[in-house]
Amino acid sequence: MFTTVGTRGTMHLGLCLRVLILAALTVPIRAAQPAQETFTLTVPDGPTSTLSGSSVSLLCQVSPVFNVEPLEVCWYHSSNIHSPALLYKDHKIQETPVVPRYRGRVSLTGGMERGNVSLTLERVTLEDRGEYVCQVSSEQWDEKASVFLTVNVTGSEPVLSVAEARGGGGQVNVTCSSEGWSPQPKLIWRNKDGAEIRNEQEVLNTSDPQGLVRVTNWQLYTPSYSDWVACTVSLSEEAKREGRILPHIYTAPTAAPGVYKEAFIVTLVLLILSLVIICALCSVILCKRRGSMWSSSQKSRNRSDQTELGQRPAETKNLIEGAENTVKTPSKQKAAGK
Structure with missing residues (x-):
């Protein structure tokens, strides 16, 4: 009786130990496996x-x-x-x-x-x-x-140019252009104090075959002798370029139409006088060259004539001696015959 109970207790104890061991081995294995639920x-x-x-x-x-x-x-x-x-x-x-x-x-x-x-x-x-x-x-x-x-990709330094505005009025057309940017950058105009200049003109963006962006913008500006204008192109504070220009240096002074007309006439007269003087100088030089060539040829002719005259007396002497010999020969022949 006691033996049977002891055997059953041992069997139950062994079964419990097996379950505990299996549970202990299963927990870390499950923790190492990925979760099977949604994520x-x-x-x-x-x-x-x-x-x-x-x-x-x-x-x-x-x-x-x-x-x-x-x-x-x-x-x-x-x-x-x-x-x-x-x-x-x-x-x-x-x-x-x-x-x-x-x-x-x-x-x-x-x-x-x-x-x-x-x-x-x-x-x-x-x-x-x-x-x-x-x-x-x-x-x-x-x-x-x-x-x-x-x-x-940070692009090139902005290039600024100035042209006279069509309407005049003391204003100029300032253009800013920069290329080689990615993505599309931001373009801002500023004055010498660093304040932003509002511009209503739309920024023109064009892309090259590589996808790099070129930006161009312009604005009307009234120049002075102390004010410069700046154009800033940027992607961020770390990636930006800036160009500056003094517009008044690149603008010509405004003059009345009469002044331009007089200046044109004076320029035309000076041009004609210059052409006349150049033609006269060319004629003088040409005449001098021809005179020197003629004198050279004349000297050559005189030398050849003198040479010919030096040779002619000898020829004449030879002819005279030949004639005398011819005359003497018949006289001698007649004397012999007699």
Whole structure:
């Protein structure tokens, strides 16, 4: 009787120990497994900005927090949904299929054991800008969220130019132009005191084939000898350019129409006189050259004549001697015959 009860008690005690051991082993195993219920993704409300050539992190957090290492994480650009920028699967980052230009530049650095699947992109280029989609998938659930990336490129220093206004009235047309910006910058006019000059003219924005923006704006301004005007083009306080100009230096003094007419007549008369003087000088130079050429040719002729005269007496002497010999020869012949 006592033996039977003792045996049953031992059996119940062994069963309880087995249940306790199984429960103790099951708790940590379940804690290490990802939660099977639904989850959401938390991303920044506004765009994420970075400078060209730098590194940037596109934030994406799983909520509630749990270990997402067993899950699948995919990041892709909205323009290419079939080829991801990064694919995490089977506890490692897959080499394919991904867009080739992202290889070696992307990683997950947030801490997946804490539910952080943020994407880090290095050596950012202008081509990287746009919308990125963060996608986390489990066997029971799939969630997506978008992050917008803007790549800031600081453009050139503004170039200012001044032209006379059509209506006159002492005003000039000041133009400001700057190129090579991304995204579209803000253009502000300021006076020498730093106060903003309100301008009703619309800013003209044009893009080149690379997507960089050129901004141009103009305004009517009344110049003075001490006031300068400044044009500031900026993306932020850290990325801005400024150009200044003194408009009165580049403006010509205003004159009456009669003054312009008289100045034109005087200029025309001076031009005609200059042409006459130039023609007279050319004629004198030409005459001198012709006279020198004629004297040179005359001297050459005189020398040749003298040479010919020096040769003629000898020829004449030879002719006379020949004639005398001819006359003497018949006389000798007659004397011999006699």
